Amino acid sequence: MNFEKALRAIIDSLPYMLGGVWVTVGLIVGALALGFVLGVPLAVIQVYGRTLARRLVVLYVWLFRGVPILVLIFLFYFGILPHLGLDSAFLAGVIVLGLTSAAYQSQIFRGAIQSLPAGQLKAARALGMTDTQAISCIVLPQALRLSIPGWSNEFSILLKDSALVMVISVQEIMARTRSVAGRTHEPVAMALFAGVLFFILTWIGLRLLRGLERRVRIKGYSQEGSV
Amino acid sequence: MSVASQAKGQNQEILRVEKLNKSFGTNHVLKDATLTLRKGELKVLIGPSGGGKSTLLQCMNFLIPPDSGRIWLDGVEILGHKKRELYAYRQQVGMIFQDFNLFDHLSALGNVRIALTRVRGMSRKDATDRAMAELDRVGLAAKAGLYPAQLSGGQKQRVSIARALAMDPKVLLLDEPTSALDPELIGEVLAVVKDLATAGMTMIMATHQITFSAQLASEFVFMEQGAIIEHDSPAALLAPGACTRTKAFCAKINELTGEPV
């Protein structure tokens, strides 16, 4: 490998690659947000919902955990979304990654909700709270705090899965890596570069989440857990 | 107010439950439980572990929906399946739990305030004032900013009492409020209960604190295997020569704790 030539390829492609970073960031933020907005109600329904609603959630989770993201991408981009008048590849990527993440996130939240002592909900009900009030004021604020470590995991996995949307030519990091590699014949250098970019994004995201976890920690509880 | 109407006021029925039944599977844990709480009285539920005391108390505010039976508050029947009525009813029936059940993510003040703002719709400022007043009443105004994990057991239970009182309940249901406490902390919670009794709060309390409750209770209600076996004034049930299940049970408890009946 010609080191100088490799370095040149990386430096020359820097602005182009940084553009890809922003696309990846957009994908991941959109997908995580969609996954969160859907995942929380899915979890609440799976824990507190009626039988039929619960079964539907379980079915949803099975489906999106069971079918490969690549299959879903083709299905949505070529099959479902065009019928809805949506032909943006980026949007298809956000939707597929978001729907998949919702399935995983819902299970993170469900675990957290179910780990709360039953007495919390009882006490809320005893004060005259409606189920909605009890869930939104008492259950979720605690469950979401407990979910942050698991959610960090989901973030780092989804970030790397987001590269799959290159198959429908979303110009994120990996799509651009491939085109630069083809043009410059420096696939190894560019792969390493892409790896570094993903690593940095993961690191920043995890740092932010760790900070969030610290900031919302309930006073009196040590990091090692409650007494 | 005339003496007669005062006497009538004292006798006024606040909460009445009739023939409450509850089964968990084939385990019939509550059998035709019937009782009436009159204004300002303290009824004390005693009986062996597993006798159904907690189940009865939680059926009284539908935390556990009874299989059958009827409940009246101030003469108005409460139908557990009507959500709106049920929520309004629960606001008027305070509940104190054995293990406190404070909301772990809220400070002492937040615990007392949250139902005032969310359920009662009070402004944050009014709710804060009211919550501070209730914390003051249980001697914890100085601890308002602390979180449950930073409070002792006795302090937690006092916060939970303040939380219930802030809703202006007509009745308090107390389920062994001191059972989870170290002996030296029991006194501070019982002192609050005593203050409430003196102030005329209508209460029903499950407890094993026989000596304490014998002084305050208008009635002992003895439960065993899901049924109310005996109920009468402590003096009558524990009278010398009385041959009651209650007396035998109390003697056994006090033998263990070293207190005389």
Ligand SMILES: Nc1ncnc2c1ncn2[C@@H]1O[C@H](COP(=O)(O)OP(=O)(O)OP(=O)(O)O)[C@@H](O)[C@H]1O
């Ligand atoms: N959620 C439940 N599911 C099944 N059985 C239950 C449930 N809750 C209570 N029971 C059973 O109901 C019976 C009465 O229990 P309960 O807690 O009311 O007794 P208790 O008088 O409060 O006892 P303790 O003094 O130990 O608190 C017990 O046999 C218990 O096992």
Ligand SMILES: [Mg+2]
């Ligand atoms: Mg009990």
